[in-house]
Amino acid sequence: MPRSDLRTARSVIPAVVVLGAMLALGIEPPRSARDDSAYLAAVYQAITDIPYRIGGWIGVDVEAQAPAIRLLRPNKLLQRSYMTSDGASAFSLLFIHCSDARDMQGHYPPVCYPAHGWTIVDSVRTDCALGQSAVPCVVYRCSAVHNGEELRMTILNFFAVPSHAQALAADMSAVNTAAASTSRSGLGAAQVQLIVPRDAQPAELVRLMQQIGPAIEPAVWRVIHGVAIRDN
Secondary structure, eight states: OOHHHHHHHHHHHHHHHHHHHHHHHOOOOOOOOOOOHHHHHHHHHHHHTSOSEETTEEEEEOOOOHHHHHHHOEEEEEEEEEEETTSSOEEEEEEEEESSGGGGTTOSHHHHHHHTTOEEEEEEEEEEEETTEEEEEEEEEEEEEETTEEEEEEEEEEEEOSOSSSOEESSTHHHHHHHHOTTTGGGOEEEEEEEESSOOOHHHHHHHHHHHHHHHHHHHHHHHHSSOOOOO
């Protein structure tokens, strides 16, 4: 495979891997009977509207595996590989919104990546910028061996839920709170990942998020503020 094609392939591998891991680990919980169709439609559209061109990055959608779609039953799953025009740099964006917050439980890097052969070398809790807001996130550095070759990738991960209190979180805490609330469980939860197919320092992912943040900010805020929430 030419080096440029190899770079392209590696840029989409992590997002494909995480969905495969989600498929392997998922448990199908009962669904909420609420009718939140207007909210879910608004979130769906906001994620769909994330642009293919972000600054100097050009995006190409990566098709999600049908079994993963059936299991996760996401309201919207965006899986996209972005590259610079010269192919020298690449990252993957994974933005998932599940219409039931309980579907997100267990589907995050400390669980799904190791289940698919990746070792988390280290993780750093930090903040990244989303507009004027500081978003708590975790940067995971991972390694794996594939066909005798060592692969590396680095992931910036955070969650968003519709809440007036803890709307953004670096781990599953906000999702678990939403899942336990009868007033919010039917409104779902979102997970955002930025993935680079190599070893990178957390500060580099934070800088990447500064570039990408304005493009995904409307979708994140739609998840949080799409409807008025009455907390239990």
